[in-house]
Amino acid sequence: MAKDVLILAFESSCDETSVAVVKNGREVLSNIIATQIKSHQRFGGVVPEVASRHHVQQIIHCTDLALKQAQVAYEDLAAVAVTYGPGLVGSLLIGLMGAKAISWAHDLPLIGVNHLAGHIYAANLVTPIKYPAMALVVSGGHTELVRVSAPGDFVILGDTRDDAVGEAFDKVGRMLGVNYPAGKTIDQWAQIGQDTFNFPRAMLEEDNLDFSFSGIKSAVINTIHHADQIGQTLNKKDIAASFQADVIDILVTKTKWALEKYPAQQLIVAGGVAANSGLRQRLQQEFAQQLEVVFPPLRLCGDNAAMIGAFAYIKYQKHQFATLNLNADPSLDFDYETLE
Amino acid sequence: MKLLAIDTSNAPLIVAAAHDNKILAQFSNINQKAHSADLMPAIQTVTKQAGWQPNEIDRFVVAQGPGSFTGVRIAVTAAKMLAWTLNKELVGISSLQAWARNVHEQPGLVVPFFDARHQNVFAGVYQLNQHDELTNIIPDQHINMNNLLLELQKYNEPVYFLGNNLLDYRDLITQALKQRAIILNDQQPDVASLITLGLQADLVRDLNAFSPTYLRQTQAEMVWAKDHPQVSTTNYVEDV
Numbered sequence: 001m002a003k004d005v006l007i008l009a010f011e012s013s014c015d016e017t018s019v020a021v022v023k024n025g026r027e028v029l030s031n032i033i034a035t036q037i038k039s040h041q042r043f044g045g046v047v048p049e050v051a052s053r054h055h056v057q058q059i060i061h062c063t064d065l066a067l068k069q070a071q072v073a074y075e076d077l078a079a080v081a082v083t084y085g086p087g088l089v090g091s092l093l094i095g096l097m098g099a100k101a102i103s104w105a106h107d108l109p110l111i112g113v114n115h116l117a118g119h120i121y122a123a124n125l126v127t128p129i130k131y132p133a134m135a136l137v138v139s140g141g142h143t144e145l146v147r148v149s150a151p152g153d154f155v156i157l158g159d160t161r162d163d164a165v166g167e168a169f170d171k172v173g174r175m176l177g178v179n180y181p182a183g184k185t186i187d188q189w190a191q192i193g194q195d196t197f198n199f200p201r202a203m204l205e206e207d208n209l210d211f212s213f214s215g216i217k218s219a220v221i222n223t224i225h226h227a228d229q230i231g232q233t234l235n236k237k238d239i240a241a242s243f244q245a246d247v248i249d250i251l252v253t254k255t256k257w258a259l260e261k262y263p264a265q266q267l268i269v270a271g272g273v274a275a276n277s278g279l280r281q282r283l284q285q286e287f288a289q290q291l292e293v294v295f296p297p298l299r300l301c302g303d304n305a306a307m308i309g310a311f312a313y314i315k316y317q318k319h320q321f322a323t324l325n326l327n328a329d330p331s332l333d334f335d336y337e338t339l340e
Numbered sequence: 341m342k343l344l345a346i347d348t349s350n351a352p353l354i355v356a357a358a359h360d361n362k363i364l365a366q367f368s369n370i371n372q373k374a375h376s377a378d379l380m381p382a383i384q385t386v387t388k389q390a391g392w393q394p395n396e397i398d399r400f401v402v403a404q405g406p407g408s409f410t411g412v413r414i415a416v417t418a419a420k421m422l423a424w425t426l427n428k429e430l431v432g433i434s435s436l437q438a439w440a441r442n443v444h445e446q447p448g449l450v451v452p453f454f455d456a457r458h459q460n461v462f463a464g465v466y467q468l469n470q471h472d473e474l475t476n477i478i479p480d481q482h483i484n485m486n487n488l489l490l491e492l493q494k495y496n497e498p499v500y501f502l503g504n505n506l507l508d509y510r511d512l513i514t515q516a517l518k519q520r521a522i523i524l525n526d527q528q529p530d531v532a533s534l535i536t537l538g539l540q541a542d543l544v545r546d547l548n549a550f551s552p553t554y555l556r557q558t559q560a561e562m563v564w565a566k567d568h569p570q571v572s573t574t575n576y577v578e579d580v
Contacts, residue, residue, distance in 0.1 A: 033579065035579075036576060036577050038574075038577070043560050049558045049559075050561060052410070053554070056551050059421065064424075090413070093414060097376065097414055098417055101421035104383065104422075105395070105426050324381045325381050327377040
């Protein structure tokens, strides 16, 4: 039997410092996550310089715990992996320098991982990915439909033209007096309220797989402002329900179109917004009959290093190693589908 | 003792390997483009040239700041991680003091400064005595150059200036201190200075908490603290 491949993985692209040990790209031996949410709640969103400062003071703690929980020594490891983009450059650099230091100190191969590939491969920690797969990546920084035709082979089919879906949740949340990150509360309120406002479903008149969320965000804000001006009190739960119904309609419709055009064996829902219960229900309802729908558990939906280790295993098998001059690439992306 | 010293607090990238005071290998580039890309390869090259394996290094020496926030973080993160993962010593030295240590002149005051824009600088004031010893007399801080010069007017000694944007401040300095001001055209800390200070500095006890000496809160935190004077600092980061 082949030797197990243990990868020590780092993730620090935004406001979570995370270090994990992952076995054969499938099994999480440890996945330490230190979150800075409490800090950035002071400012209503992530402040990059503050985030970078926190990362410096978490990186050893997280690495130490990850190795201890996994009960592995450096000689057990096959490689060190790290997110090198996309993300906040100052934040990315901390994981990057930490990973490179360990790679050099212990003569371990270095693997640079695209954060989005990590989100998608979180699915592999739940069930083996079947190709071709369709991935809906929904988070505070991204909203993309990605076709995964073979291991590590990604093509973007659709992307947001303005705000990411998680960003829209946070902005609407702020209008409703919900602190960042607002997704969880809006999701809870949406279960109670009714879609009484019927906000416009953006981009559904266009024959493409792109998204737009700034219009719906403005519609919500205008509705609230207008009500304020005429001294009317709106039911926040109904606004949350209306907003969420709108967003889910858009995501589900575009996903349906994508699957019609590019049939897949699996639908992978990835990223922080994949934690949204309304979205989970609707996607199950719509697609569970026709293909396997994979939602990573909540802990693997948000930013975490286990998902980085999961994808790093693919690159390890392909011998796609980085050198010590690997740099952060804040706007790293997949290739886009070329228009015929 | 085998020391590896690194400094990326500003434009220069410096890495040096030394056996006690004897420098065995060094890399020094005054205007390195991307410290995050270039630091580890430079460490690898210098260590190799010194004929060492990574785990033979006894002590990591890092210029801890002040300086460019991102720049200092790059060296600090690399150094603390290396010291931790190899179970070796770590010392942090002032980036300003390291530069001041370049000066070997007649007794006087040495003032290294990094431009922080709008006539603000990160600067410290160091006393150089006749035995070529250096003592800090005004702590490193973020200060307006005019206020710093007012302080320096209280002394009667020659004042040696080293700065990364000297031309912008030359007139201001000579106006305030006249002939007492001696402006040195020195571009970066000498590797020997990093090693000398690295041998003397106290060991870092808490590697995880070890952080750059920023000398300046972030704008967001300053504004927040002003609006919330009653809130004491709590733990803002937690494992989940």
